Amino acid sequence: MTANIRTLFDEDAIAARVAAVAQEIAEGNPRNLLVVAVLKGSFIFAADLVRAMHRANLEPEMEFIHLSSYGAGTEGSENIRVLRDVESDVNNRDIILVDDILESGRTLAFARERLIGRGARSVRIAALLDKPERRKAAISADYVGFACPDKFVVGYGMDMGHAWRQLPFIGYVVASEDEAAADGKTGA
Template structure:
């Protein structure tokens, strides 16, 4: 069990498992009906996943344009709160197929808010890719089109995900289990 910042971390999804699943996800998307794609990475948590997935898209023969949007629902804590649009996309979405990339589909509120925003702006369709899907916590009626892993009902860190802005740098997804 790795120790980071004097905390024990239980590894749920290893770096190797994540890498393998990202390659599979890119191949699934490449075979889909999506065309004229604009990838929109939802910051901050998805930045590591999005970077690796976009490179995997390239290896799968895709060349989508890439944008970023920042929607905050956590702040520095662990409980979801009110949604705020912190950074908007700069590209035109009208008539495009949008792929939203997020680290975790949990309550669904952030992804539903962002998907609805893209559709209101005239997106042709919006597909969702989530590294993790924690269905037990779902509040909004929304599902991902492509999922990396089903996530247990635990607060996860690593691979871009944090608690209080810590642990984003970990190359795996894990759970803080206690002090070292």
Template structure:
């Protein structure tokens, strides 16, 4: 299968924005900082962000949550399943919950509430991409990489059917009728 993907945010823009986010987080002076990456899509963003936080003078610890709201389908549901939970004690800690994209907000709302119920001092959200027009619940990101247009995005950890996570940029899949001017990526 051949897919056309146009670049939305290139490597340099991403690196610059991630460094700026780390500086913003550093200025908030978090205590006992725990970064919780929501898997799978945020793994590259989270890795780059914690390295940038280190360069900004922070010493974050790292944990992971693997949540699913899709089940067997391709559209989200109201039911969130925990596939992997945070193992560290979060009581009294400042937490940055990191995700690739804040869209409906259901998954991040679930994760944030769960961490607060377990005694976190604070839970702030860092989202690489924000699609506020798709929000189904009242939640916002404290730290946003980029506003995302209404397109299906891939790359930099985000996938389409488990493919294209490895792309070093964020691109969008071009519908067949519009194909012709982007990078053609085939398997």
């Protein structure tokens, strides 16, 4: 798969913001904390976030939920499937639901309601990126890494058709030569 990718947030900016989000979470004094990462896109953010939480004197447990609404494409779907569910007892626990990007909000609203329905004391959302102009569900993040422009982003765990998750930065895909020329002010 060939595409031009422009840097949106570099490694240093991401590291600084992840540390700040962990500190914001710590200031909320969560009890019996469980971090639930939404797979697959959030895995790098979630790993860095729990390490930053440790440095902020939190001792979270970690779990995963794997939900599918995108498949291999680029457009979200209203169909949400549970591919892997949280195995831990969530009853009376403070939960931080971690996702790579809050866009339509459907997936996170689904996951949040699922955890609340199982008796979680609180469910707060930490989203690395927030695209409020794309919101379809009435939900917002409690902790946000960055506001995201309306571009298709990749890297730092996020993909396009299963490619570019490994990039250490967050970039956006420039689809055509004309778009790349018009966007020449942003370098990779």
